[in-house]
Structures are given as structure tokens and as C-alpha cells.
Amino acid sequence: MPLLIRIDPEDDRAIYVQIMDEIRRAVLLGGLTAGEALPSVREVAAEVRVNPNTVRQAYRELQREGLLGTRRGVGSFVREDANLDDGQREAARRRVARRVLRDAYRHGLNLDELITLLREVAAPREAGGSG
């Protein structure tokens, strides 16, 4: 299985929040589908090099949200009745944008400076970045 979850140590968000977001993303974007098993707490912990308790906290919060279910001695899985409508996908995208903006402000960048920089760093990958 490819690495499901990626943590950014420079991201100011708590690690367990990043993990939650990565799992939400994987579910919303189809990397994980309803009923599917998630990697175990220990596996994720080993992969992203964090303490199992940190991963556990993320899984626990997602259980409360109703996205995940768990069975002791068995594992965790995406709930069948997890609502995965388009509105949630759009909300996820806006969350990303808001987070990005906060991040930029914290580093002394305003919106225009951020956009300029984004175009610059994207150039090599998108061959001009359009716009």
C-alpha cells in the first residue's frame, strides 16, 4: 500500500489534526472507500514516525465525527454510512485554502506576494503555471 498519510513537520497544525485531514482527504478523494479498512494505528505511527498515541487520537476524533468505525482486536474502517457528498468535498477545498492563507500570513506574506511566489515555484512543474 502506498503511503496514505503524509505529515509536514513545518505545518503548525497539531500532528493529529494533520492526520485527521489526510484521512478525510483520502476518503473524500476516493483513496479510501466506505467499508474499507484503514492501516492500523501502529502502522501509521511507524510510517509517519510519530507516537502511536498521536495516531490514536486522530482515529478517535474521526470516530466521533462518524467517519470511522473501529472494532477492538480487528481494526479501523471507513463507516458505510459516512456521508461523502460533494458539499463536503468543496468544504475540504476551502479548508485547504484557508489554512494556506493563515500559513502565509504567519510568514509575513500577503495574498499577492503568496500568489506571486506560488507561480514562481509552480513554474518548473506546470511549465508557466498558466494565469
Add this chain to the structure above:
Amino acid sequence: MPLLIRIDPEDDRAIYVQIMDEIRRAVLLGGLTAGEALPSVREVAAEVRVNPNTVRQAYRELQREGLLGTRRGVGSFVREDANLDDGQREAARRRVARRVLRDAYRHGLNLDELITLLREVAAPREAGGSG
């Protein structure tokens, strides 16, 4: 470990500055070597009889200088590398931009979609993002 830091109440310098100097001195003189763990904020605070926040301020400034590093849940330690020069600030900003972009890609957004979203969520704050 013997008392690492000694504060002189008759010294005119702010206490946190004295603590910073004491730690710098310990590193330069070899009392503390690269990679070595520092005593915890609370330990130092208890030893030299100052508020933990004062010690924390000293540690934080030394982190900014690049002399110390810290790992959440573990402690503070002397960094392996030296402090960075001023031009590195620009590099840091580009790192932010690259991180942002990677985050967006992972959520299925390309550059233009991200910029559009950024302008939307920034609108209330920057009135269109150009002022």
C-alpha cells in the same frame, strides 16, 4: 549534571539575556556539545529561581538564532549546524510556497484553482486581495 546556568541579580542585563549568554558560553566552551540535550525549562527555572516563562523566552530566542533545536515531547538540544544567515529568510518563504502547493495538489487542486479559492477566502479580509 552540575548547575549549567548562573544568574547574577546585580547584572543589568535582562535575566533571559543572561540565560542566553550562559548557554552560548556553555556551547562555546564545550560544556554543551552539538546534539546534547539541555535541562528542561522547568529544571532551569527551579535551579536559578526564575519564572519558567523567562527561561522559555531565552530558549525560544536561541531557537530563532539557530543555536538550539527543540523536538515536541522530547526536549531542547544543541543544533548540529550553525545559525543561518539573513538571506535564508527568502528561502524560507519559498519553502512555505512549495509546502502550500504540495498541500493543494494532494487535495486535487491545481495552481489556478488554488489561486481562485485563495482570492475567495481572502476577500473578506483583504477586500479582493489587491489592497
Add this chain to the structure above:
Amino acid sequence: MPLLIRIDPEDDRAIYVQIMDEIRRAVLLGGLTAGEALPSVREVAAEVRVNPNTVRQAYRELQREGLLGTRRGVGSFVREDANLDDGQREAARRRVARRVLRDAYRHGLNLDELITLLREVAAPREAGGSG
């Protein structure tokens, strides 16, 4: 302040669950009223001799239930809008009874044996325990 929370090490329930129940009890029985501050996580931890994280977990779950609110750097308190109706009081009592029964079964006692024992041990305190 008298000891608000009492933990029973022989109780098989997780400690944080016991703490939750003790706080619910104090609120329902009037020992704590809406808006009132709770002892800090560290205070409770010191009183009942458990790790602060264990107390924190209890507080956190009660926040999610809507019974408690917390403000960082300030403390925790009973929420003004916590519903404390008679139905909840009755439910709390039935929870106690169910727990007691489970406890007895685990120790090889059936209902009648338990009641007999209860009357015996209560006798010195209630002078016969009635009928």
C-alpha cells in the same frame, strides 16, 4: 474545597470513566452548579494520584458531551446550558445500578446473593437496613 472526585482502584471501569462519572454526579446532585469552575486538571491529578493526561481525557470527553467548557490558560467550568433535568438524574441512578450488577456478576454473585450481602454490610450503618 472537599475532595470532589473519588477513584476506586478496584473498580474495573477505566479511571477516566470513573472521573467522568464523579463529575456528572457532582453536577447532577448539585455539588457543582452551572458556570462554576472545576478544579484544574493538575489539581485533580494530584488529589486522586493519577496522571494529568488521564484527568484530561475525562474532561475532554465531558466537553464533547457538552457538560463542560474550557478556556485555555483559564480553566474548566460547568456549561451554563448543560441540561440537568430530572430524567438525567434518573438515568444516572440506573447507570449505577447496572454497573453494580455487572460488578457482582463478575465476582460470582447473583442478584439475591448480592442483596443479602448488601443488607449485611449495610446493617452496621443503617441499623438493620430496613426490609
Add this chain to the structure above:
Amino acid sequence: MPLLIRIDPEDDRAIYVQIMDEIRRAVLLGGLTAGEALPSVREVAAEVRVNPNTVRQAYRELQREGLLGTRRGVGSFVREDANLDDGQREAARRRVARRVLRDAYRHGLNLDELITLLREVAAPREAGGSG
């Protein structure tokens, strides 16, 4: 610490029994003294190359015998006192009853109210509590 426990695969006794005997021997011979911590279940399992559950079973049996004690989140250790005789079972039951009663009192229930509630909640299981 040198290897505490040695298992003989040609020994007819169950492995967990061998482990129990090895620990008893270590305590009797002074290799382990009262209050001393035992290696963790996982450590022993790794050393003697058996399943952790097997070691756990040995530890659990020794707990029942009264030779070992365990503290959650800390580990297992040799108990200061010896094992208890059989007549203590009755005392344990009375402890249960006393605990139950204290719990009820704390929730504002007297003996009769508790018994009434117990009969109610037991009804579905014991069909009235007398059979």
C-alpha cells in the same frame, strides 16, 4: 539484566507453566526480590521467543497466586506480601458489596432504593431476580 527466564522446548510442561516456575525460582533464589520490577511481557516474549500472550498468561496466573502485582501503565513487580489463603474469597465478596454500597450512597441512593433499582435492571436477565 541477564536472561531471567529459560525455557526448555523438550520439557513436557506447558510453556506458560515453565515461565511461572522460572519466575517462582527467581524469587525464591533471590534473583528477584520483593518490590522489584519484572521485565515487561513483550521483553520476555522476545527473549524466550514465545507469543506475548503466553507470557501474559504466566504473569496473570502468578498475579492470581498473589506472587506478582501489576500497576497499569507501569509494569509488573514482585509483591511485598505473600499469597492469600482460600478463605479470603469471602472477604473479597464483602469488599464488593461495600464498594457497591458506597457507590450508591455517593449517588444519593439508600439501601432500599438501590435494591429496588437492582431488581428493576436485573428483571430482563433474571426474570425477577429470584430464579
Add this chain to the structure above:
DNA sequence: GTGGTCTAGACCACA
């Protein structure tokens, strides 16, 4: 193996 609970003790943000 799995998830769940707990300890000890660190730093962090906030007031």
C-alpha cells in the same frame, strides 16, 4: 496481531 488505557514527563500557547 488489534484497539484501548495509563504513566511519566517533556514543550507550547495563553493569561
Add this chain to the structure above:
DNA sequence: GTGGTCTAGACCACC
């Protein structure tokens, strides 16, 4: 001081 996050690593119940 407060609450919040995190590490390291233990035992427990269950499969």
C-alpha cells in the same frame, strides 16, 4: 499558573 499536544513505552482485552 491554565489547558493542549506529544513522546516513550507499559499493561489489558480481544481475535
